[in-house]
Amino acid sequence: MRKIWEFLRSRKLALTLLPVFIIPLVVGALFFPGLSYIFSAWWFVAIGLALILNTLFCTLPRVRMVWRRTFREPPQFDRDSLSKLPNQREVGFSEPLDEVVARTRASLLKRRYRLKESVAPAGVSVFAEKGRFGAWGSLLFHLGLLVVFLGASFGALTNLRGRFVLTEGQTFTEAHGDYQQLREAPFFREGHQGFQVTLDKLYIKYDKQGSVADYFSDVTVFDEGTKVKAQRVAVNNPLSYGNFVFFQSARYGFSPLLIIEDKDGRTLLRAFVSLNRVEKAGRVQWIDTFSVPDTDLRISAQFYPDAVAPGGLRLETKSIVPKRPALQLNVTQGKKVLFRGPLFLPGSVNFDGMALTFADVRQWSEFYVTKDLGIPVVFTGFWLAVFALGVRFLFAHKRIWLVLEPRRGRVTGAVAGTSDRYHALFKQEFDKIVDELTQSQSL
């Protein structure tokens, strides 16, 4: 059991799992782009889980160790014990002991070392230390990764992701049935809240070349019939309400108002019809086919925002700015074609005793919705990990020991130092400190 435990918390396992985790990322991103579901495959998740468990088992036992190392009293040392350390020099001074100690104190304090001096019958010992909190950096970084994993897992099990389309003036109710597309995680547990979101207006900004430069929507939120919030929703400026977040999608289009009346003046259809947005050969079209409810009428409509009819033939559009809207219509009843042709706004056509009117046009916008309570936990983990990396980088644990003994009118001693990282650079710093202290008076 102990061997299994040691294996699970071994760094060797971490160094094995990391490349095993990296390889599918490389292969997946290069050869299967857009197929992000492969990163949900059971075997990839298993590798990720193994890495997380290894991190957990490595990290938790180290908390006590790092705590002790940070707050323990430094061990006693003497001149002989310093000889075993990597950076070590013998020193000698002609000044009195108290002057040497004062100079040593000033030199080390200048470099922001924390000092602990102790006086013994034989002389004075000075222990200087800095960056002892650096050891927390690695620990907190790995804890941060664990927090990210916790947040991501919680979110993945409890979140909601959906999308819906609204025409200007229409209202969306936050309920299961109003979404066009909806994915609820296993433990979402029907957490719908029933508030309403109305699209007041969609704005599309065009540049001088007639391309879309920006887009955003004015929306209002109603909760139990009361207006609670109004906001302009744009990319990078989502709407948040009741743990739900609404994002402006890049998909938008046009909803012509079509009115169909029969020969008795009865209204068969009066609705803003959101025409589907399709991209074909780099060009955007708004086109759709739908049935008129309670009839056998079928209408195929293509919208032209800035329509022209060159030579009276099929419509074309000069731009995507709705300056001269028109529809290319095809109305059928079974196999019989009742009407085929253009219809400009505003306009009507009559066929088979019916009247079809193109009365108005509004815009529709798509919105993405998420509810993910794991996100704040994920971001907390991110920032904890980044902060910890900074601590680790800035605080290399450096220690310097100095033993000074008065002997026959001189002061002799030994100096030693260690650093947990950047050994060559620390050696340069150590040599500089000692040279400064001795002013080239080494024995």
Added chain:
Amino acid sequence: MTWGIEPKATWGIEPKGGRLIEAITFWAAVTVYVASSVLYLYGLVFKKEQALTIATYAAAVGFVPHSVALIVRWAAAGYPPVASSYETLAVVAWVAVLMFLALQWQFVKTRVLGAAILPISFIMMGLSRMPAQAVEPLSPSLKSYWLIIHAFFAELGHGSFIIATACALILLLKERAPQTTASYAFFDRFPSTDVLDDLSYRFITLGFILHAIMIVSGSIWANQAWGRYWGWDPVETWSLVTWLVYGVYLHLRLFRGWAGEKSAWLAVGAFVLVLFTFWGVGYVTPSIHRYLRL
């Protein structure tokens, strides 16, 4: 506007004077960097300390018009110069020169690294002129202060990895140099292999942190723009791969005692990943980072 950045330029049309100033200062910087590179190489090969000193001053002088070019670009576009390949390459070169100047100010003996850093920088600046340089309007998803944070830390990270890789390359050259008097004399100009190793390690650690901030800020931004903090986009995934590979480097150093040549080779290999992530992935597969394509 209640959010993000509103481009100042009338899209596709730039103030004529601004473009001229940008071009002049840009090419002035490249010219000075080339001169500095030549002086570094001359000083290195012929052991002329004065040439190395002049080369360092030249690099600092070239840094000024380089900075001006980027500032003019920022002013003309109305947004930071981080939204196209031209801009990102020019900024990464700027960061690499800045980090080098800071490093050699702290450790004088490292100034000979200028023989590697300055050529890399002016080559990057040359490459940056290959794609279109016209100021383009920002797409709505780029209109956020996170653009500055995300791109800034990406470029700082790249600059750090460039310095680390330069140290690693020189370490490898030193270790593999023929055992001749001339060779010793040449490589004696550089810091010791231990110091080069430590410097490479230090800059990789710094780059690791900066790269992490880049990934984190990108995730937060993606969540704000699209409602998902991670989407397995190819450039996102490759950034994670690069970061994990540097993580492997750090683990091997700390726990397996890897140092010297072994570490240096891994540092160079990891840097190839950095290059591929930001200027190669976009060619192989579509990505939301399509504006990084050369």
